[in-house]
Amino acid sequence: MTDEAIKTIDEKIKHSREREGKYLTFVLAGEEYGIGILKVREIIGMMTITTVPQTPLYVKGVINLRGKVIPVMDLRLKFSMAAMEYTERTCIIVVEITGPMRKIPMGILVDSVSEVLNIKATDIEETPNFGNKLETEYILGMAKTGGGVKILLDIDKVLNNEELTALERAA
Amino acid sequence: MDYEKISNLVDRMASDFLFLSSRELDIPTAGVFLNTLESILAVAGQLRLPPIQKVVTAVNHLLEQIIMDNVRDKTSGFDSFERGISLMQEIVRDYQQKEVCEHEDAVNRYIKNISDLTGYQPPGTLAAAEESAMPATEAPALKTVTPILQEQDEGLLRDFITESFEYIEQIEVNILNLEQNPEDKEFINAIFRPFHSIKGVASFLNLDTIRDLAHSLENLLDKARNGELQVTAAIIDVILDGADALKSLIVQVRDKLDGKTDAAEREDLTQLLERIHRLDKGLDLEPAPKLVGEILLDDGMITKDALKEGLKASADNPGKKLGETLISEGLATPKQVTRALRKQAEHISDTSTIRVDTRKLDDMIDMVGELVITQTMIQQDISNQLTTDRNLMRNIAQLFRITSGLQRATTSLRMIPIKQAFQRMSRLIRDLAKDSGKSITVELVGEDTEIDRNMVDEIYNPLVHLVRNAVDHGLEVPAARIAAGKDEKGVIKLKAYHRGGNIIIEISDDGGGLKPDKILKKALNNSLIQDGEALTEQEIYRLILLPGLSTAEKITDVSGRGVGMDVVKQAVDRLRGKIEISSSPGRGTTFTTSFPLTMAIIDGMIVKVGRQRYILPTTAIRQAIRPTRESCTNVVGKGELVSVMGALLPLMRLSELFTVQTDPKDPWESIVVVMEGNGRAKGLMVDEILGKAEVVIKSLGDALKNIKGIAGGAILGDGQIGLIIDTEGLFNLSESIS
Numbered sequence: 001m002t003d004e005a006i007k008t009i010d011e012k013i014k015h016s017r018e019r020e021g022k023y024l025t026f027v028l029a030g031e032e033y034g035i036g037i038l039k040v041r042e043i044i045g046m047m048t049i050t051t052v053p054q055t056p057l058y059v060k061g062v063i064n065l066r067g068k069v070i071p072v073m074d075l076r077l078k079f080s081m082a083a084m085e086y087t088e089r090t091c092i093i094v095v096e097i098t099g100p101m102r103k104i105p106m107g108i109l110v111d112s113v114s115e116v117l118n119i120k121a122t123d124i125e126e127t128p129n130f131g132n133k134l135e136t137e138y139i140l141g142m143a144k145t146g147g148g149v150k151i152l153l154d155i156d157k158v159l160n161n162e163e164l165t166a167l168e169r170a171a
Numbered sequence: 172m173d174y175e176k177i178s179n180l181v182d183r184m185a186s187d188f189l190f191l192s193s194r195e196l197d198i199p200t201a202g203v204f205l206n207t208l209e210s211i212l213a214v215a216g217q218l219r220l221p222p223i224q225k226v227v228t229a230v231n232h233l234l235e236q237i238i239m240d241n242v243r244d245k246t247s248g249f250d251s252f253e254r255g256i257s258l259m260q261e262i263v264r265d266y267q268q269k270e271v272c273e274h275e276d277a278v279n280r281y282i283k284n285i286s287d288l289t290g291y292q293p294p295g296t297l298a299a300a301e302e303s304a305m306p307a308t309e310a311p312a313l314k315t316v317t318p319i320l321q322e323q324d325e326g327l328l329r330d331f332i333t334e335s336f337e338y339i340e341q342i343e344v345n346i347l348n349l350e351q352n353p354e355d356k357e358f359i360n361a362i363f364r365p366f367h368s369i370k371g372v373a374s375f376l377n378l379d380t381i382r383d384l385a386h387s388l389e390n391l392l393d394k395a396r397n398g399e400l401q402v403t404a405a406i407i408d409v410i411l412d413g414a415d416a417l418k419s420l421i422v423q424v425r426d427k428l429d430g431k432t433d434a435a436e437r438e439d440l441t442q443l444l445e446r447i448h449r450l451d452k453g454l455d456l457e458p459a460p461k462l463v464g465e466i467l468l469d470d471g472m473i474t475k476d477a478l479k480e481g482l483k484a485s486a487d488n489p490g491k492k493l494g495e496t497l498i499s500e501g502l503a504t505p506k507q508v509t510r511a512l513r514k515q516a517e518h519i520s521d522t523s524t525i526r527v528d529t530r531k532l533d534d535m536i537d538m539v540g541e542l543v544i545t546q547t548m549i550q551q552d553i554s555n556q557l558t559t560d561r562n563l564m565r566n567i568a569q570l571f572r573i574t575s576g577l578q579r580a581t582t583s584l585r586m587i588p589i590k591q592a593f594q595r596m597s598r599l600i601r602d603l604a605k606d607s608g609k610s611i612t613v614e615l616v617g618e619d620t621e622i623d624r625n626m627v628d629e630i631y632n633p634l635v636h637l638v639r640n641a642v643d644h645g646l647e648v649p650a651a652r653i654a655a656g657k658d659e660k661g662v663i664k665l666k667a668y669h670r671g672g673n674i675i676i677e678i679s680d681d682g683g684g685l686k687p688d689k690i691l692k693k694a695l696n697n698s699l700i701q702d703g704e705a706l707t708e709q710e711i712y713r714l715i716l717l718p719g720l721s722t723a724e725k726i727t728d729v730s731g732r733g734v735g736m737d738v739v740k741q742a743v744d745r746l747r748g749k750i751e752i753s754s755s756p757g758r759g760t761t762f763t764t765s766f767p768l769t770m771a772i773i774d775g776m777i778v779k780v781g782r783q784r785y786i787l788p789t790t791a792i793r794q795a796i797r798p799t800r801e802s803c804t805n806v807v808g809k810g811e812l813v814s815v816m817g818a819l820l821p822l823m824r825l826s827e828l829f830t831v832q833t834d835p836k837d838p839w840e841s842i843v844v845v846m847e848g849n850g851r852a853k854g855l856m857v858d859e860i861l862g863k864a865e866v867v868i869k870s871l872g873d874a875l876k877n878i879k880g881i882a883g884g885a886i887l888g889d890g891q892i893g894l895i896i897d898t899e900g901l902f903n904l905s906e907s908i909s
Binding site: 048050051053054055059062063064066067068069070071099102104105106 | 536537538541783784828829830831869870871873874875878879880881884886890891892893894
């Protein structure tokens with residue numbers, strides 16, 4: 001094996017080590033997703049969302065989180081899935097997104113929250129190439145667990161910088 | 172003891188004096204001062220405060236002499252009066268804090284000063300006896316210091332002192348970090364910056380010694396930062412000593428400001444500077460141990476000679492500490508030594524105010540807001556349960572009182588009265604008047620109007636510019652005023668008041684007024700307008716807000732380069748404020764500026780559109796009507812119009828602008844709120860008016876700022892968010908859509 005190859009493998013191992021850890025998993029249109037637990041600030045039940053005009057469709061509006069006004073985005077709409085009526089199990093996961101300027105607290109609407117999973121590096125596989133059509137930048141990897149495959153999200157990249165700045169400029 | 176009464180009296184006198192329009196006293200004003208002095212004397216007698224009594228008697232005498240016109244040098248008479256007042260303030264403050272007076276010397280000096288001026292003889296011989304006991308060395312020290320201090324704004328110096336203590340604190344904290352990680356550039360930077368700031372301000376204030384010391388320390392750190400020098404224990408030591416020396420220099424400045432000139436000669440800094448210099452050159456030194464005597468010297472408690480003697484004596488007495496020796500040899504009083512030791516131990520800081528990170532404040536305000544909402548909900552729940560537990564009801568009522576008090580207190584935390592800014596401005600006017608040879612009376616109205624702490628600083632600069640303009644261009648020179656049949660003295664009026672969610676600040680002068688023809692000519696010359704354009708008077712006045720238009724014939728260093736008013740306009744715009752000009756020839760000009768109270772509670776009307784609630788700022792609302800079928804017109808393809816009191820106004824449908832789902836309605840089935848802003852008026856169609864509310868504007872966060880037509884969000888009584896409408900933005904939005 002060449003040095004070059006060893007280096008690549010080393011990097012890969014390092015990369016997957018970095019992804020190892022605890023993930024909060026949730027359901028979105030029947031699929032299981034995970035967000036790094038360190039990004040999650042809290043989980044709250046569905047509450048009244050005040051619609052904000054002139055924002056992208058996936059921005060549902062703002063909520064009052066103990067006196068703080070934070071935006072809420074519907075992950076289904078963001079991922080271009082069919083919208084669904086909110087149910088008893090619908091949750092808002094409050095995450096902290098690293099924006100271009102500073103950390104932005106944001107709520108994410110998901111169908112339901114499942115559990116916190118400890119995912120080992122060895123269980124994480126690289127995102128397969130879906131072809132150019134699909135943007136996979138915001139997928140950290142795929143985790144194989146007993147129950148099936150979970151899509152690990154890099155929540156910072158779900159909203160890419162352009163979208164964040166667009167939000168800041170508020171289209 | 173209760174010093175509040177006396178403190179109030181003295182403070183009232185100080186502020187009366189500050190607002191004395193000129194350095195002249197008419198008999199009625201002097202009478203007020205005399206009355207106040209009498210009350211102070213009475214209270215001081217009750218409280219047994221001889222220093223105050225002494226000063227009051229002296230000031231009283233001085234005032235009488237001024238009124239009788241017996242004081243030849245009026246200016247210094249006035250200065251003495253001013254100093255007397257501030258001396259009283261100092262003494263009272265001392266009593267309040269420590270129950271002792273440390274100003275005996277200052278009092279005596281003051282009395283001497285008065286007697287020099289007016290031939291005043293203090294009652295009794297006590298003062299005279301103490302006066303002779305005064306050390307002879309003080310007089311020269313005072314002479315060299317007072318003129319420097321007098322020239323400068325005392326407020327600036329005090330700010331500098333407070334800031335510097337904070338800076339030095341930062342330095343001390345970070346230097347300990349640096350000691351642990353000598354390689355860390357971050358820590359070096361963290362020490363470098365405060366030194367740099369101290370240097371900057373000190374040089375601005377002509378505090379040369381402080382500047383030089385800070386500068387050389389900064390140089391040293393710069394080298395360390397660039398890797399030219401290794402951070403060694405010696406360097407850390409010298410920086411710490413330097414910070415200590417800076418601190419004591421600043422304490423000296425403060426003492427002098429407080430009239431405490433009993434400090435002995437200045438500390439000799441040459442040794443320290445030499446150490447810095449040698450380190451700077453890369454000559455390493457052994458860290459010098461700090462001597463006990465040095466501390467005493469630093470504080471100016473003993474002279475160098477006395478220290479030398481004390482050291483000699485303590486060498487003969489090895490069992491004793493230096494402080495004890497100094498006391499036993501009579502070189503320092505026990506009080507001085509203990510005070511020095513206490514000073515060494517305690518943090519020198521001003522405790523009357525503290526600085527708090529605004530984020531912490533905001534968090535607190537948020538949480539209290541939530542507390543109130545939750546509390547209301549609980550109250551609701553309990554009253555729904557028809558409970559008859561009177562104890563519970565009483566406790567709930569008590570809780571309600573406490574939470575609403577808490578809310579008031581927290582919201583007021585960020586608010587300060589505009590007084591301070593006004594006072595700074597009136598001082599500025601006085602200085603400017605002196606420079607420009609005009610005599611000016613300043614009238615202040617509504618100084619207690621409260622405004623967000625941050626806004627004060629923001630609005631200060633544009634306002635100062637307007638004030639300068641008023642002094643420089645607004646008011647005529649005395650000769651011209653007399654010729655125009657006006658009082659020789661010009662009047663500049665600063666007025667502040669709240670109007671809805673805005674603070675309005677008016678700056679008016681009673682000068683010659685704006686000259687529309689002159690402005691027009693200038694604007695034509697600069698091709699800012701086309702010939703023959705029909706402009707209203709208001710529009711002509713607004714021209715002076717354009718860049719490159721100054722009608723001042725004479726360019727002074729105050730204003731008049733044509734870059735003034737447009738800068739003001741920009742600054743006001745940036746703060747989302749407004750500026751209006753009104754003027755009448757020969758009678759004066761008024762600039763009316765209005766600024767939003769960003770963080771403040773605004774008055775709003777809650778309206779409902781579909782299922783959404785919005786808050787319309789009351790300031791922007793002219794009226795709300797339910798239009799008749801006849802008053803509505805639909806210009807096909809252009810938009811709807813509604814006739815309100817004879818005027819046809821464009822109609823905006825909020826549901827369309829904000830794409831809110833609602834049942835389609837006709838204007839005569841709903842309510843039209845007539846909103847105005849920037850000289851325009853439009854009708855806004857809403858479903859329902861829910862009521863009025865005072866709400867706190869909250870930003871929608873970084874991700875959702877600058878949404879057209881939305882100024883922010885507010886948490887309503889039920890804990891949900893209502894969006895606050897930005898009138899101007901909404902108007903623009905409606906125009907860009909249609």
